Amino acid sequence: MAGYIKSICLILLLYGANPVFAAEADPEQPSDRQIQIVDVGILATRGEMAAIARWQPLMDWLDSRIPQTRFQLHPYSLDQMATAVKTQSVDFIITNPGQSVQLGRQYSLSWLATLRSPHQGGTGLAIGSAFVVRATSPYQHIQDLKGRPVAAVSEMAFGGYLTLKREMQQAGIDPTGFFSAVDFSGFPLDAIIYKLRDGGVEGAILPVCQLEDMVRDGLIAQQDFRVLNNQAPQGFGCQTSTRLYPNWSFAKTGKAPEALAKQVSRALLALPEDHPAAKAADSLGWTTPISQLVIDKLYQDLDLHPWQNPWWKEALVWLKVNQQWGWLLVILIVVLNAYHFLLEYRFNQNQKRLLKTQSELNEKIAMLEHAQRVAIVGELGASIAHEISQPLAAIQNYSHGGLVRIQKGHSAADLQPVLENIKHQVTRASEIVQRLRGLINKRATVKVLSDIPAIVNDTLLLLKHESERRRVKMVFSVEGQPRLILVDPVGFQQLILNIVKNGMDACTAENARRPLIEIQLAFRAKDIVVRVADNGKGLDAPADTLQSAFYSTKDDGLGLGLAICTDVVKSHHGVLTMNNRDTGGCIVEILLPANDADEQREQGKTT
Incomplete structure (x- = not known):
């Protein structure tokens, strides 16, 4: 809260001290028709109040260096900034390098200057991502957060999700399926840190120096958080989980005249390193525009460059230029599909014939097996006759003995052993017949x-x-x-x-x-x-x-x-x-x- 109070106080002081603001506050005071209003769009990553506190001193510097002009701030979100450039409703913009490349490849923008970082003697490289976790969490590397929820400002935020996404992809990790969820919370960035602090997520993807700025403003305590995979260059005052990219850019839209752009460019380059406007922007002033080729390469690696069209658009363009080859390709596809269906039809027919042949073959094999068993029984005819003749002869002998005993007047008790022997021999003969039937019968x-x-x-x-x-x-x-x-x-x-x-x-x-x-x-x-x-x-x-x-x-x-x-x-x-x-x-x-x-x-x- 102390940081926000300082920002509000600074805005109120500026608002009361600036004669231009005072003129706006008093509708009764006549306006000078010679003053030119210049609209400047600002990417408000930490909200409107923080954006005004950071960039209003620079507007005052430009007011003082360029006579008869008043530079007016307009804090925007990512989408609002894109709309403002598209509709030419602003004369100049100040934004991060990712959005500057996205807009510069689609609309008429001219780069005037690049912000100098206060670290490493004023280098122009200061944008990247910091992967922040709670100090008490067990994670030591980004890979440790697989399957965990994290938060970021936007899927298209350059100094945040995109730079980390490229870093992870080059390390062989797909961030799309790596985390269980990525909560894109939008601006202001401070809310993401608070969500991490309160346990809503396990990690936060922030722009470089965002954590240090909040610590300096007294909003959070440094010992409560850690940055994973820190690779900041020696002497760089902030921790970063990625390589560094060019700093924020000041660009002219098609609305601003060239003469004014020259004056603004000279004023930016003339800003002293120790001037309040440079310090408020957390910089050492401005330098000539830095090449943004490395940013183009990043967007190309992520398949997000404005000049990269989806494959179907590229195909349509090719078809318009090569219509004869396009028609030939369509005919070829139709012929190949027809041939495929013909092959599939023939395959199905052949499969049916094969199954029918297999069924007939199995039936013939069963018949051969049955015929072989019958042939074996024929070969064993003498053995079979002998096996059956033995119980039959025994039955005959026992029956004759029983008749003799009846003729002699023996009692029924005397006949019982004879009948039991007859029963045993009948059972034996039955078993022999059953074995033969089981051998001869044709069955599955x-x-x-x-x-x-x-x-x-x-x-x-x-x-x-x-x-x-x-x-x-x-x-x-x-x-x-x-x-x-x-x-x-x-x-x-x-x-x-x-x-x-x-x-x-x-x-x-x-x-x-x-x-x-x-x-x-x-x-x-x-x-x-x-x-x-x-x-x-x-x-x-x-x-x-x-x-x-x-x-x-x-x-x-x-x-x-x-x-x-x-x-x-x-x-x-x-x-x-x-x-x-x-x-x-x-x-x-x-x-x-x-x-x-x-x-x-x-x-x-x-x-």
């Missing part, structure tokens, strides 16, 4: 939790008579703790049946040895392994060739057995390998993932 592949050792035992029972006839010894063993595994029971049974039957054929072809087939089932933590080893003649061809469809080493073979086995293993996401044994014969190893009951329940929960 369905995976269920199955008892793997039981499936292997059932398969070996089907081959029992055949193995006895050929005098092939079959040994079945189980390692690990058996558990229910998710498989296709029919496909798995066909897999075991084909491999064991091939082993029997290989064993009987080698007469020098006693035929032996070892079937081993190993339950492991993540998988199960089925090993079928024989002591036959071994592989007659490479394993890949034997597993291909319609290749067979047998004179009457169809070449489907091992091909179907490979498909069954692949459908279970397993691996089938075939190798010759060092001791003679062949070993077939099948590795299947152990999708057991526990995993099935977990999959059900997930689904």
Whole structure:
């Protein structure tokens, strides 16, 4: 508040001491028609009162140096200043370099002088950004405020958001999405510091020296705030988070005459360093205009330069100049789109045909598997007949014995063991028929939790008579703790049946040895392994060739057995390998993932 009171007192003193102001205050006093009113627009970054206190002494200096003129201040915001220049309602403007470039590239402006900074011997570089945080906050670098809210005066404020935005972009940080929110509060700048002090935001983006000015005016305490990423040059009296750019500029609009502009330029350059007007503006007076190329480069880097048009405007300009190429481009786009739709249509048609072909192929594969199973049953006819004939013969014997006992007058209690034996043999015959039906029936592949050792035992029972006839010894063993595994029971049974039957054929072809087939089932933590080893003649061809469809080493073979086995293993996401044994014969190893009951329940929960 002390700073504002000083400003108001200064304005009142100036207002009472200046004869021009006194003439305005008294409507009865006649005005001098020879006095020329000169309108000067001022960018009021800290509000109208602070702008008048800073720049009115300079107006008084110009009044004293240029006879018959009165320079009148007009404090403006950014938008108001742009409107004043556009409508030529002011003769001169005093603004920061960012707005001076923006306006100078769009409207008729002539640069007369650049304000000299009171630091580093009066350099013309004094504009930049200071990223301010509370002294008690934990942040040490700007990068620490990612996802935090900050405040700034405007998205287009040069000595604030824009200079910091360029600095962050060159450091590989996009400020647009870096902070959780950027509160553009507008003028006066003092309000941003107060919002930071009160905890409304975590950081404030201010012009260079704004913090120091408020401390000097007694509005805030220096120890309550810190500036992050300070890179101020040695001897510069303010902290800055960015590089420094040219200071404020004094420019002539198209409204002011050239003769007056020359007088103003001479008066500005003649202002002594220690004059009250220079001190009020926090400067060492004025110097010749400094090149603003660096500011043009900043706006170009941010894609904000007035001479930079949006891409669609550039495209329209190009089309107007090159209409023939434009029409050719339009035709090309239309043709490419039509070609794209044609390709998409053909792709959809081909996809439908492919799906139909795949469905037909799957159906034919199922038919081949069914035909192969039927063929196996035909080959095992003698074994099947033997299996069924045994329970039938037993039933006949038990029935005859029962009749004999009835004829002899035995009681019903004597007949009970006979009837139970008959029932047992009927059950046995029924199980044999069910196994055959399950093997022969054509049905879709369905995976269920199955008892793997039981499936292997059932398969070996089907081959029992055949193995006895050929005098092939079959040994079945189980390692690990058996558990229910998710498989296709029919496909798995066909897999075991084909491999064991091939082993029997290989064993009987080698007469020098006693035929032996070892079937081993190993339950492991993540998988199960089925090993079928024989002591036959071994592989007659490479394993890949034997597993291909319609290749067979047998004179009457169809070449489907091992091909179907490979498909069954692949459908279970397993691996089938075939190798010759060092001791003679062949070993077939099948590795299947152990999708057991526990995993099935977990999959059900997930689904």
